[in-house]
Amino acid sequence: MPVPLTLPDGHQPVLGDTFRLYCQVRDSRTGDLVNLTGSKIWLTFKTATSQLDAAAALQVNSTDNPTMFSILSTGVMRITVPGATMATALTAGVTYYVDVKVKRASGDLDRHLYDEVTFLAQVTRATS
Numbered sequence: 001m002p003v004p005l006t007l008p009d010g011h012q013p014v015l016g017d018t019f020r021l022y023c024q025v026r027d028s029r030t031g032d033l034v035n036l037t038g039s040k041i042w043l044t045f046k047t048a049t050s051q052l053d054a055a056a057a058l059q060v061n062s063t064d065n066p067t068m069f070s071i072l073s074t075g076v077m078r079i080t081v082p083g084a085t086m087a088t089a090l091t092a093g094v095t096y097y098v099d100v101k102v103k104r105a106s107g108d109l110d111r112h113l114y115d116e117v118t119f120l121a122q123v124t125r126a127t128s
Contacts, residue, residue: 015119016087021079022072023100025112033075038105041069043079045089045096045117057096058089092121 013019021043025034041062044053053059060081062069070078079100090096100113 013117013119014122015090015092016083016122016125018083019079019081019086021100021113023077023079023112025075025077025102025110028110034104035074036071036077036102036104040103041077041079042101043068043081043098044101045098047094047096049097057091058086060085086119087122090119092119094118 025036026032027034039062043058043060044056045058046056058081060068060079068080068082070080072078095116095118098113098115098117099111101109101111103109
């Protein structure tokens with residue numbers, strides 16, 4: 001079952017900051033937290049739900065970008081996208097549709113987050 005997008009501090013995300021997203025992945029039939037071992041996970045940002053994945057403003061997955069995806073415990077994961085990646089791909093003030101999709105080792109494919117998000121522009125752009 002999809003859960004709403006919430007950042008840990010409850011604030012609107014700022015483009016260029018490291019983007020951290022925490023998700024609980026539950027079985028849609030039982031509600032139990034699922035074992036994520038062997039799963040492939042996608043995080044996708046699009047400006048329209050009708051866009052193909054190839055046209056997404058940003059899409060990362062756990063196979064091509066394994067350091068961005070951490071399994072913290074059974075059914076609990078953190079996705080961390082570097083600020084530079086976010087700033088290169090996305091635009092402040094634009095509303096994006098975002099989702100997290102999980103293909104479990106069993107082959108089950110589930111969407112575990114679906115929301116809209118608009119990033120604020122950075123004020124301080126220093127990185128070192």
